[in-house]
Every structure is written in C-alpha cells, then in structure tokens.
Amino acid sequence: MNKTIVNNSRPGKFDFKAFSMNYFSFIGLVIVLVVFELLTGGKLLGQRNLMNIFNNFFSIGLGSMGVVFLMSLGELDMSVGAIVGLSAAFGALSARTGTSFIFPVAVGTGLFVGLLNGIIISKLKVPSFIATLAMSFVGRGMTTFLLNGSVGIPVSMRTFDNNVLKIALFITVTAAFYILFDYTAYGKRCRSIGASAEAARQSGVKVDRTKIAAFAISGFMCGLVGFFSLVRTCTASAKTGSAFEFDVLLAVLFGGMSLSGGWTVKFRAAVVGSISMAIVYNGMSLMGINGLTQQIVQGILLIIIVAVSFDRRNSLVIK
C-alpha cells in the first residue's frame, strides 16, 4: 500500500480550520477553564483550588511526560499504574531500613521495571500492549504480596509533599523533557522510529536501544510518581496507582496526542492534556456533579476533543 503525505496547507493564506485544529488543545484548555470558572461561580480559580488542580495534574502530568517518548515510537505502556504501585511498595518497605532510602528505592524500582519492559519489547519482540499489560499483572501481584495490605511510612516524610518543591520539580522536568524531545537527537530518533521503524533502522538509528530508553524514562517517571504518592498519603497499598494508566492515556488524548506515533506527536499534548483533564475533574466536582454523571461527561468530552483536535493536517493519508 502506498502512503503519500498530502499537504493541505496553502502558503500565504490564513487557514482558519488548520489554525483551530492545530491550536485546539490550547483552545480546549481555555474553553474548559472559562466554562468551569463561570459554572462554578468563580471557585475554580480560587487560590486554594488552584493547588488542588495542581495536585491533581502533578502525578498525571509526570506520568504523561514519561509516556510521550514511547508513544512517539507508536508504543503503549499499560503498566504505568502497576509500576507506580510497585515503586511505592518498595519505597515504603525500604523506610524500615531508613527514610533516606525511600526516594532512591522508589525511583530505582520504576527505572528497573521500565528497563525490563523495554528489553522484553525490543529484544523479545513482544508487542508493547501485551508486554506491558502482562507487566501490570506481575506488578500488581507483587505489590499485593509484598505489602500484605498496606504499609505506612513515617509522617515526617510529608515534608516532601511540598507545593513549592513540586512546582519547581514539575517545571524542571517539563523543561528538560521538552528540550530532550524537541531539540535532541534522541527525541528525533523516537519520532523517526514512530514514523517508520525500518526507515529509521536503515538510516542508522539504533531502534532497540531507543525503545529501551523510552520505556526506562516512562518507568523512571512512574517511580517519581510513586514516591510523591507515598509522601502525600504516607501509605502504600495494593490500590496505589490503580487505574493510573487510564488517567495518563486520557490526559494525552485530551492533549491531542496521536496514538500512531511519529512526527505528529507533540510534547505539549502531555502538559496541556493533563491540565485540561485536571480542570475538568475538579470543575465537575466543584459543581457537585455525581460520579455517574462525571463518567458520562468525561466520555463525551473525550470523543469531542479527540475528534476535533486530532492533527489530521500533518497525518498520513492512505491512498
């Protein structure tokens, strides 16, 4: 089947449709911000509530930024929730030796499982959906077995659940990953593999190594999320990180991320999508909408946003 890139843009003439499509994730963010600010009678942008929104999107944002690299490869990671749980579990257990072990152990666990995912997918050629789904079962099982319920850590560790620290970390990670994704050879290699793995290989790109690194990045970020979940609740339980993979997937879709990978993947999808999703969740909660209706609204919003924001202009058209 021949694939031809159809360029719909007309140089020199303002294309409103293309503009709105291209900027829809931003426009969508502004729309949900304005709509919920009005519907909640100004409570949404209240000083304290802004921190609630931040705390909601902090974890999802970190997780989303982690999966951007592997999604640009055209891969999926269904084990991010399980890795968060396992990282928190090992982190909590390491606190028995000393609280200074919590951070390295949690992040190290995430990194290790991410690496394992990458090796299974690239070396054993297991499709990422299946490999990471299997890893999520392994991770969940191990978490339940290790914790035998739940394990607490000293309350003094809550000092790390510090908003200033989290904001600084979020900005640093966003900046570093943005540069890594958009301006380094590694980011470009990821997208070139997503566009055509074979072409990338023939151009000298080390496909396996790039994939392993992408899953390791995702695992590392999950470890970070696991650590912050642990210091926020001072508890690791079998439920820690449950359904996190869906939150992350929804967030990147809200941001207009292409699931097929390649050059159409934009880093902003992770950040803008996470913020939009946190605002939608928080706004509906502030409005007192019950959980059942929230699920319906989320589903409808997702269909609308993905249908409108999907970047078709730069996507491949199969003829």
Added chain:
Amino acid sequence: MKKVLSIMLAAVMIVGFVTGCSAKSSETTAKDSAAEAATTVAAAAAEASEKSGDPEPFTIGFPWATASTDPTFVSIVNNVRAAVESAGGELVLVESDLTADTLINNISELISRGVDGIIFMPASDSMLPTVDQMCSEAGVYYSTMFRSINDADIKDTIYASKYFAGACFEDDEICSYNITKNLVDQGVKNLCVINIAKGDTSSDLRDKGIEKAVKETGINLLNTSYGITVQTDMTKTIESYIAAYPEMDGILLAGTYCDAALPTIEKALSDHNMAGKIKVGRIDFDFTMGEYLANGSFNVAYGGQQQIDPMLSAVILVNSVIGTPIVTDGPFILITNYLELTSSEEADNFLKFFLGDDPVFTADEIKASMIKYYDSSLNEDSFKKIVADFSVADVAARHANL
C-alpha cells in the same frame, strides 16, 4: 506562536499556584480564627437560646463513591444527609474511589471549598496523620466512619487532635468471631472465606475474629480470598473453591465491595448443584438476602451497621461543628453492635426500612434525640442507649407509618 502561547499559559498557571501557596498560611490563620470564633459564637448561642432557633448554617463534606447505584452505598448517603440536615446543615458530596490517594485529594478539595466539617471512611490508619494535619491547618473538624484505628501511635496522635470530632464503628473482630461460631453451630466443619483487601482495618480485624473462632472450635479454614470487587472474579473464586475443596461445607463472605455478591455466589453454587448444601453466611447486609434466606440457600447475616455507623459519625461531627460536642475532653468514640438476621421476614424489613428512601433515623428524629444544641441533656450514655436499642424491629416500628 505556540511556544509563546505555551509560555504564557504556563506562566499564568505558575503565578496562580505560587499565589495559592503563599495565600495558604494567611487563609489558614483566618480559617483558624473563624473556626474558633464560630465555636465560641455557637456555644454562646446554644447556651443563650437553647431549643430556640437553629445553629448557624454550616456545610459538611463527604467523599464517597457517588457513582455507585448499590442500594447500600445510596442508603449511606441518605443517612449522612439526614444527620447533617437535622441541624440545618448542607451536605457537600465529592466523588471518590475511596483509595488513600484520592481521599486525600478529596479532603484537600473540600477544605478549599470552605466546608466546616468532613466525614470519611479511612482507607488505612497511616493516611490519618496526613488528614489530621490538613484539617488542623485549615481548622476543619473531621470524623471517621466504619473503621477503628489499630496502630497505637497513630491512634494516640489522632485522639489528641483538637479537630478529630470522633468516630463510629463496629467491633469487626467480635462480629466475625460470632458469625463463624454461628456457622459452626449450623454444622460447618470446613470453611472457605472471602474478605476485603488485606490492609483494610476491617478486613484484618475480621480475619482475627475468624481465626479465633476456628482455633476455638477446631474446624478447618481451607482458604481465604481477598479484595474481590467484580462479579466475574467472585464466580471464579467460588468455582475454584468447589473444585479444590470437595470437603467444603461452608462459605463466609466476611466482606467485599463486589456488587450483588450474594446472587453471584448463589448462582455459582447452583450451577454446581451445591446451593443449599453449603452453608453461606455474610457480614454486611445486602438487598438480596430475603430471597435466599427463604429458599434455604443462605443461612446467616451479621450487619445493619452500614446505615447507623455513618449516620452516628455524622451526628458526632455535626455536634462538634455547631459548637456543642457530645464530650468535651476528647473525641467521642461510639462502637455499634452488629445485628443478626436469620429469617426472610427480618430481611424484608431490612430491605424496606434500611435500604429504602428513608434513613434509619429521620432528620427530625435526629434533631429531637441526638443534637445537643437542641437538648443539652444529651451525653455519652444517651448515645449508648440509642446504639443498644437499635434493631431492624426498632426501625420498622418507628417508621411503619412513614
């Protein structure tokens, strides 16, 4: 242009967050003063105008699984709402999956919405210091329902907190001990158990009670499965039990968050021609028990606390929020009794009076007998009597004409 737009949006959010952070301390101080002032004003008002007028309007936050249509979950909301409205308050519900992470986010959100009190079901002991810290900083009272605190250090910390109004929970260990002995009395010698996820305070205590009864009676505890939340897993577990333990003659559903758990168990047993041959008991009443008690495929249930526990926890909180706490020297802790249900008539009454639209005590009944603002003679003993008198028959008699 995209970069400029991204930077602008990011800058707006960051400025917002930073101002959010810096505003916290002054907001907290203001809230503290407001809480103290409100307490003083309410106390003075209560003293000055006992039984006349109502307390100042207040709001109580309640993180709960509002998406659940399970009648028990719905009835819990009805009972909490009745307690809050009995003193003229407003209930603010937020959707929660009841995990520690989400509950903490829910509580943070409720505090920012300016609620005066928060009632919730803790996911674990270790999350409580975090909640206490958040509520104490914001000057918001809180109470817990269903769960006791097992960790001695955490218990000391929480019980010493000015903002912990109290709790209402049942004695899970005694309950599971009693129901196990009841099954043994009915002839069970080889028992399989299904319980809530390990680490859950109630689950651990129920395990202890079962172990104690098993040890005392000398029966065999063949297996225990944990954390089943969906019907397909429930079916698989029962089928595995049937296949692996031909000697099994009893199943105890010690706890689950699975909807329609009992019909699922009965269906799995019926499919293998085992319904009625294996004794089945469960802790926590549900809406299908009557039918199975009538046809003999279900044998005993201990429960009924799912309605009164949250209602009394909310009453304890409301009394503190309006400035008339039941006890003044610490949190008010109430332990409720499990009700035993062995006939289809009792099950029918439970269905009608516990899981219907009305709470087990209406807002008017609560106002008349449980709110100290309206009746200053209320004390610890008044509540112990309410707990002791509470039964399916008691609710049926009081609400026969509603």
